[in-house]
Amino acid sequence: MSGKNDKKAELAHKLKYMIIERLELEDINPEEIPDDSPIFGEGLGLDSLAALDLVILLEKEFNIKIQDPAQARKILSTIDTLAEYILSHGSD
């Protein structure tokens, strides 16, 4: 596995914990969230208000500002897309 993939897997793992904590998803274990499963809709079943919370989290934790709902839908599509975006745009 390359260094980039290691970094992405580590970030994906961290993101799952952060999302569970931020959205108070007490019944879900991070291990139960597949990297490629939709975060919204039929996946974790989150809604637009949860999306707003994740946008706030991204700004606070990774200095990433998202204002366009279409862009947010794309970035927050799966854990995988989210991790990919943070690695290419964010800063810890």
Added chain:
Amino acid sequence: MNPQKLIRLDQEDIQSILPHQPPFVHINEVFDLVPGKSAKALKYIDPEDPIFTCHFPGNPIYPGIFLIEAAAQLAFVTFCYKQDSKVTTYSRAGYLGTVKNFVFKNVVTPGMRLTIELEVIARLGNAAKVSTKISCQEKIMANGELYFTIDEGRQVFS
């Protein structure tokens, strides 16, 4: 210097923005309004409010749920205020989704003049998060966060 214009709205203005009608309009005046960002409102707790006959008989306490509603109405005004008074919007509505970390610190009683302060934390499309603080003089009565979605309806130019 930032010459940001602070806007003041009277009861007539408020009723032209809110989809609610009396007696379910829970703010009296809006001031220091910066559209889409922040606002303050005055809420007078009228001793003649019929709610006090039942909440509670002989021990009048203003219901906390109405304080949340007042903050939500101020949030709606903050988002839906339009400078052009000739624009009338129909079928607009705000739907309260989550009430978070709302704490009632002191009891609100008849005759109090409350100041509601509201600040927009984030907005994404039609979803928004605000924080609010409700005080009487310098004393904090309640504070918390609200999440809601806004349906801005359709606009008609009169």
